[in-house]
Amino acid sequence: MIAPRRYGRILAVLVAALVASFLLAVAVGTVWISPWTSIRVIAWKLGITGRPAGVPVSTEVILLQLRLPRVVLAAVVGAALAASGAVFQGLFRNPLADPAIIGVSSGAALGAIAVIVFAGSGALAAFGVPLAAFGGAILTAFLVYRLARIGPTVHVATLLLAGIAVAAVISSAMSLVMSFSGEQVRDIYAWLLGGLVGQGWGAIGAVVPLVALGLAAAALTAHDLNLLSLGEERAAQLGVEVTRLKRRTIAVGALLAACAVSVAGVIGFVGLMTPHLLRLVVGADHRRLLPAVLLAGPTLLILSDLVARTVLSPQELPVGIVTALLGGPFFLYLLRREGRGAGARA
Amino acid sequence: MRPTGSRPHRFIVLALAVLMAGCARGAGTAPRASEAPATAGVSFPVTITDDDGVPVTLDAPPQRIVTFAPSATEIVFALGLGERLVGVSGAFDDYPAAAKGIDEIGGAGDFGVDPNIEKVVSLRPDLFLTISGGEQWKKRLRDLGVPVFTTDSTDVADVFHDIETVGLLTGTVDAAEAVVSRMRGEAADVEGRVVGDPAVTCFYEVYYPPLTTVGPDTFIGDLLARAGCRSVSARARSDYPQWSVEDLVRQDPQVYLVSSESGASPRAVASRPGFDAVAAIAAGRVVPIDADLVSRPGPRVVDGLRLLARALHPEAFG
Numbered sequence: 068m069i070a071p072r073r074y075g076r077i078l079a080v081l082v083a084a085l086v087a088s089f090l091l092a093v094a095v096g097t098v099w100i101s102p103w104t105s106i107r108v109i110a111w112k113l114g115i116t117g118r119p120a121g122v123p124v125s126t127e128v129i130l131l132q133l134r135l136p137r138v139v140l141a142a143v144v145g146a147a148l149a150a151s152g153a154v155f156q157g158l159f160r161n162p163l164a165d166p167a168i169i170g171v172s173s174g175a176a177l178g179a180i181a182v183i184v185f186a187g188s189g190a191l192a193a194f195g196v197p198l199a200a201f202g203g204a205i206l207t208a209f210l211v212y213r214l215a216r217i218g219p220t221v222h223v224a225t226l227l228l229a230g231i232a233v234a235a236v237i238s239s240a241m242s243l244v245m246s247f248s249g250e251q252v253r254d255i256y257a258w259l260l261g262g263l264v265g266q267g268w269g270a271i272g273a274v275v276p277l278v279a280l281g282l283a284a285a286a287l288t289a290h291d292l293n294l295l296s297l298g299e300e301r302a303a304q305l306g307v308e309v310t311r312l313k314r315r316t317i318a319v320g321a322l323l324a325a326c327a328v329s330v331a332g333v334i335g336f337v338g339l340m341t342p343h344l345l346r347l348v349v350g351a352d353h354r355r356l357l358p359a360v361l362l363a364g365p366t367l368l369i370l371s372d373l374v375a376r377t378v379l380s381p382q383e384l385p386v387g388i389v390t391a392l393l394g395g396p397f398f399l400y401l402l403r404r405e406g407r408g409a410g411a412r413a
Numbered sequence: 414m415r416p417t418g419s420r421p422h423r424f425i426v427l428a429l430a431v432l433m434a435g436c437a438r439g440a441g442t443a444p445r446a447s448e449a450p451a452t453a454g455v456s457f458p459v460t461i462t463d464d465d466g467v468p469v470t471l472d473a474p475p476q477r478i479v480t481f482a483p484s485a486t487e488i489v490f491a492l493g494l495g496e497r498l499v500g501v502s503g504a505f506d507d508y509p510a511a512a513k514g515i516d517e518i519g520g521a522g523d524f525g526v527d528p529n530i531e532k533v534v535s536l537r538p539d540l541f542l543t544i545s546g547g548e549q550w551k552k553r554l555r556d557l558g559v560p561v562f563t564t565d566s567t568d569v570a571d572v573f574h575d576i577e578t579v580g581l582l583t584g585t586v587d588a589a590e591a592v593v594s595r596m597r598g599e600a601a602d603v604e605g606r607v608v609g610d611p612a613v614t615c616f617y618e619v620y621y622p623p624l625t626t627v628g629p630d631t632f633i634g635d636l637l638a639r640a641g642c643r644s645v646s647a648r649a650r651s652d653y654p655q656w657s658v659e660d661l662v663r664q665d666p667q668v669y670l671v672s673s674e675s676g677a678s679p680r681a682v683a684s685r686p687g688f689d690a691v692a693a694i695a696a697g698r699v700v701p702i703d704a705d706l707v708s709r710p711g712p713r714v715v716d717g718l719r720l721l722a723r724a725l726h727p728e729a730f731g
Contacts, residue, residue, distance in 0.1 A: 096659050128687050253620055265621065265624075265686070379650065383657055385655070
């Protein structure tokens with residue numbers, strides 16, 4: 068357990084990193100838009116000042132309709148994925164657990180893909196895809212939970228095994244749906260690759276309340292997750308209703324993962340990396356871990372997307388490739404450092 | 414998914430070519446030269462090295478042709494050999510209409526994009542026409558005695574050459590000359606109409622989201638240049654890049670072309686975030702393009718060229 072002052076300093080650094088990455092990501096792109104220009108354009112749009120002189124219409128469109136919503140969406144999706152990962156890792160007491168491990172991301176993707184293939188890409192799909200992603204995630208999570216439950220308790224080992232088995236079945240179902248798909252195969256690949264292109268303020272407005280709901284519920288489970296980390300039996304002796312807690316945690320994690328998948332497809336590594344890295348820094352107390360994760364997840368995805376859209380500009384990369392490339396080596400570095408630290412203490 | 418025209422791995426194919434000597438013989442029915450539409454100037458056996466670098470030898474004009482690419486199907490029909498076509502790749506072989514009833518050989522492999530080897534062999538082809546890619550199944554077919562001939566087109570001039578080559582291979586040189594000379598005339602007419610006009614800036618959408626377009630070295634990139642378009646994505650470094658919408662807004666093209674693969678209507682394009690700020694979209698110059706005409710390196714490519722040129726320079730076509 069680290070000292071509160073040190074924790075405070077870590078949070079301050081994370082806040083500064085988030086603000087800096089946000090400002091950087093809004094400024095950098097095919098055209099440079101200085102923070103001062105951004106502030107003047109936003110102030111004008113909010114009716115506070117007059118139209119700023121010397122700002123081309125294209126810059127205004129790029130800022131307000133393309134870049135700003137994309138950065139905000141990256142922040143929201145990053146927060147949802149990171150919090151989902153933190154909740155699942157706490158539940159499984161396994162630092163490598165992830166929405167993908169219990170099949171939730173696959174379930175969400177299968178729901179979305181089924182709608183894409185069988186309902187086309189018309190108005191029905193616009194509403195149907197996010198809804199089906201959410202339905203797929205929740206259904207998968209509870210199917211896994213049911214399968215894994217033996218008597219009144221759910222053991223972590225059986226839960227993980229059931230998750231892997233269900234994910235395998237879902238993956239075959241996805242291949243089957245894709246073999247029926249014909250021309251929509253491209254939509255499906257785009258979905259599976261993940262990305263933050265094409266979502267405007269409307270999509271953000273729709274997903275933010277659900278993410279906020281999920282985050283609030285995650286915060287409420289933090290203390291119980293701490294007790295659970297002592298072991299199920301010990302947690303029960305301390306008055307935790309273990310089975311109910313698990314059920315609630317699964318629903319919260321699935322909700323957060325589905326929110327992310329429904330607007331950005333399947334983006335890996337953020338949910339796995341962020342909580343794991345921060346646990347190395349702030350410790351395993353979920354009341355401290357969750358706020359840190361909520362600051363670091365958005366930062367990670369904002370910066371990954373910044374790289375994805377600038378490194379080959381004006382070409383872009385799928386953001387999932389960048390999260391994997393950025394996250395992997397950093398993760399290995401920290402793992403190695405931690406191992407050496409533990410060795411020195413022993 | 415249709416078989417794609419990825420770049421050939423020539424080094425692999427060249428290595429395989431050593432193993433291939435004589436494989437072209439074996440399968441097939443006896444030649445019946447009287448049925449060949451025209452064999453002037455060609456004496457069989459004929460040996461031609463294909464675009465994978467593999468020499469292919471035919472002892473007689475082929476009587477049982479299988480195609481594995483919609484463009485190859487269209488070329489075979491254009492040469493008057495439709496009657497001899499016994500197998501096509503699949504549902505994408507939809508032109509001309511007569512191609513639709515023919516046995517389909519596609520749909521095998523891990524991604525459902527390879528030919529079904531058993532089906533191909535059961536059709537006893539004496540010529541298998543296809544495009545680049547799929548070195549593994551091509552080797553298997555050659556080992557089974559099927560003469561596989563690959564064409565690879567990256568521009569319109571390649572298509573002319575491909576049609577002439579298939580003409581040589583099938584003993585239909587006269588028909589091939591007629592087709593190519595008609596196509597050359599069409600292309601010259603279109604290019605003559607647009608040559609005086611200043612180039613128009615355009616953007617070609619393959620897919621959205623993410624916004625995907627074509628690079629300059631693609632078949633479509635060549636057609637766009639010929640049709641008098643200065644493409645926003647002409648500086649792309651890959652063939653089908655994901656493109657920044659910000660850059661689209663900044664470059665502000667005059668014409669926005671939407672592939673039928675994307676399938677987006679002009680209204681749908683205008684309703685996307687940021688797109689209504691693009692001059693072409695604000696002015697209603699969003700033109701749907703039949704992807705089959707501009708992406709199949711076959712006889713209809715000049716129709717695709719005309720379609721693009723008309724979209725870019727409507728005044729030049731009255």
